Amino acid sequence: xxxxxxxxxxxxxxxxxxxxxxxxxxxxxxxxxxxxxxxxxxxxxxxxxxxxxxxxxxxxxxxxxxxxxxxxxxxxxxxxxxxxxxxxxxxxxxxxxxxxxxxxxxxxxxxxxxxxxxxxxxxxxxxxxxxxxxxxxxxxxxxxxxxxxxxxxxxxxxxxxxxxxxxxxxxxxxxxxxxxxxxxxxxxxxxxxxxxxxxxxxxxxxxxxxxxxxxxxxxxxxxxxxxxxxxxxxxxxxxxxxxxxxxxxxxxx
Amino acid sequence: xxxxxxxxxxxxxxxxxxxxxxxxxxxxxxxxxxxxxxxxxxxxxxxxxxxxxxxxxxxxxxxxxxxxxxxxxxxxxxxxxxxxxxxxxxxxxxxxxxxxxxxxxxxxxxxxxxxxxxxxxxxxxxxxxxxxxxxxxxxxxxxxxxxxxxxxxxxxxxxxxxxxxxxxxxxxxxxxxxxxxxxxxxxxxxxxxxxxxxxxxxxxxxxxxxxxxxxxxxxxxxxxxxxxxxxxxxxxxxxxxxxxxxxxxxxxx
DNA sequence: TTGGTTTTGGTCATGTCAACAATAACCTCA
DNA sequence: TGAGGTTATTGTTGACATGACCAAAACCAA
Numbered sequence: 001x002x003x004x005x006x007x008x009x010x011x012x013x014x015x016x017x018x019x020x021x022x023x024x025x026x027x028x029x030x031x032x033x034x035x036x037x038x039x040x041x042x043x044x045x046x047x048x049x050x051x052x053x054x055x056x057x058x059x060x061x062x063x064x065x066x067x068x069x070x071x072x073x074x075x076x077x078x079x080x081x082x083x084x085x086x087x088x089x090x091x092x093x094x095x096x097x098x099x100x101x102x103x104x105x106x107x108x109x110x111x112x113x114x115x116x117x118x119x120x121x122x123x124x125x126x127x128x129x130x131x132x133x134x135x136x137x138x139x140x141x142x143x144x145x146x147x148x149x150x151x152x153x154x155x156x157x158x159x160x161x162x163x164x165x166x167x168x169x170x171x172x173x174x175x176x177x178x179x180x181x182x183x184x185x186x187x188x189x190x191x192x193x194x195x196x197x198x199x200x201x202x203x204x205x206x207x208x209x210x211x212x213x214x215x216x217x218x219x220x221x222x223x224x225x226x227x228x229x230x231x232x233x234x235x236x237x238x239x240x241x242x243x244x245x246x247x248x249x250x251x252x253x
Numbered sequence: 254x255x256x257x258x259x260x261x262x263x264x265x266x267x268x269x270x271x272x273x274x275x276x277x278x279x280x281x282x283x284x285x286x287x288x289x290x291x292x293x294x295x296x297x298x299x300x301x302x303x304x305x306x307x308x309x310x311x312x313x314x315x316x317x318x319x320x321x322x323x324x325x326x327x328x329x330x331x332x333x334x335x336x337x338x339x340x341x342x343x344x345x346x347x348x349x350x351x352x353x354x355x356x357x358x359x360x361x362x363x364x365x366x367x368x369x370x371x372x373x374x375x376x377x378x379x380x381x382x383x384x385x386x387x388x389x390x391x392x393x394x395x396x397x398x399x400x401x402x403x404x405x406x407x408x409x410x411x412x413x414x415x416x417x418x419x420x421x422x423x424x425x426x427x428x429x430x431x432x433x434x435x436x437x438x439x440x441x442x443x444x445x446x447x448x449x450x451x452x453x454x455x456x457x458x459x460x461x462x463x464x465x466x467x468x469x470x471x472x473x474x475x476x477x478x479x480x481x482x483x484x485x486x487x488x489x490x491x492x493x494x495x496x497x498x499x500x501x502x503x504x505x506x
Numbered sequence: 507t508t509g510g511t512t513t514t515g516g517t518c519a520t521g522t523c524a525a526c527a528a529t530a531a532c533c534t535c536a
Numbered sequence: 537t538g539a540g541g542t543t544a545t546t547g548t549t550g551a552c553a554t555g556a557c558c559a560a561a562a563c564c565a566a
Binding site: 531 | 539542544545546547548551552555556560561
């Protein structure tokens with residue numbers, strides 16, 4: 001049995017070129033909620049291969065920076081925002097044929113930003129757009145490289161993270177109404193949540209949301225003005241779970 | 254604002270060496286539960302740097318294989334087992350100085366195997382050992398490279414995964430008693446669980462465990478023989494949660 | 507047979523949560 | 537100004553989950 005260690009059977013005098021060399025890139029899936037639906041930021045490729053197709057923004061990792069720094073740099077170059085509400089690594093992708101030109105391993109990052117409308121407009125709007133993720137998941141919109149799979153993994157991660165931690169607050173502004181926050185859950189899970197029960201669950205969560213005294217102005221349709229909240233610091237412990245039917249059938253098929 | 258896409262500003266006629274080249278490795282954190290405590294498989298490094306120190310097994314990704322294949326290959330080379338109960342990627346590590354020799358980006362994999370005792374014995378036992386993770390977390394045992402951080406991330410992932418999915422069954426054999434399964438939770442969470450309540454929670458979970466008719470032989474101390482279960486297929490939906498005190502104080506500090 | 511040990515089943519009180527009803531506070535339009 | 541519409545919030549209720557605790561069952565060793 002061959003024994004190898006983390007960096008392999010490297011003799012003391014090594015030659016870097018003797019080992020398989022890869023290009024390492026960082027790709028950032030930038031998400032936001034708009035009109036109650038999850039959207040992601042895509043850019044149109046200007047070069048071959050996949051010229052003219054939509055892709056998620058990304059670029060080479062530089063030898064002097066960490067992966068996190070590379071992701072933050074890419075996000076800044078793409079959107080101009082310096083810090084996202086959330087920027088976490090969610091996976092690495094290294095299939096041999098994922099880039100037809102050379103061997104590229106990419107590290108996927110997930111970024112959540114609050115209101116990206118103005119940001120995309122300020123950017124080079126010609127080749128960047130906010131696309132509903134449903135179009136990607138449906139397969140209606142084809143993406144370059146293996147970016148469809150990368151996006152799918154990112155979405156899945158968001159859904160899980162939403163249940164296990166308080167990611168939802170990353171999608172809303174610094175102050176928000178509970179209806180807005182509820183919309184994030186409904187959009188990402190594709191469910192309808194009871195407003196009354198949602199309120200109780202969220203407000204009772206220890207340090208989850210903090211009421212500011214103020215109230216939001218009602219929408220065009222009127223209605224009682226909603227209370228304004230800001231995020232508490234404890235949005236990282238036990239998240240919300242999917243609502244489960246009261247009368248779930250307990251049959252073991 | 255500079256616009257880059259996933260593979261950067263690569264002209265059509267590209268020269269691979271013109272872009273930052275990295276070595277890509279796959280490191281596998283191999284976990285098992287032994288004597289009610291979580292252990293991990295470490296190998297002793299035979300070469301510089303960090304010669305003689307403990308490290309997690311790993312090696313170079315080959316250009317023709319996927320990351321998952323590389324992880325499976327490393328696991329097989331190290332333990333001889335062909336397929337783990339669980340083998341998932343959990344993170345990428347690419348700090349510039351993590352390897353003093355060259356720029357190495359490593360992809361961390363988490364492997365869970367059932368009974369590793371015989372396996373390690375069958376391997377080249379001189380430089381491989383099962384170490385309690387507590388010794389690594391305490392800092393009592395120093396690891397090569399940034400492997401301590403990699404291990405910490407893996408453990409954290411296991412703890413979360415344990416609550417959100419049914420990872421626990423990956424630690425036990427194909428048939429198991431509820432005491433064994435409970436021991437996994439107790440070992441990983443560092444808590445004591447009531448046997449009666451644990452049984453109800455696990456058995457009531459839809460498709461979680463399936464009773465085989467057989468019973469285990471009692472231990473040396475006697476006791477009623479335990480029922481033997483096997484894992485159901487639905488161990489991926491809503492996991493168990495930490496037990497929470499009945500009278501939790503609800504103060505907002 | 508007796509005492510020890512482990513598993514399994516039962517009870518009870520409390521807490522959580524979904525469903526639903528009712529009220530409060532705003533809007534627009536007549 | 538008032539009526540009807542809309543949204544947010546509070547209340548109530550019943551089903552279920554869960555933790556604490558107790559008791560019985562089924563084995564061992566002596």
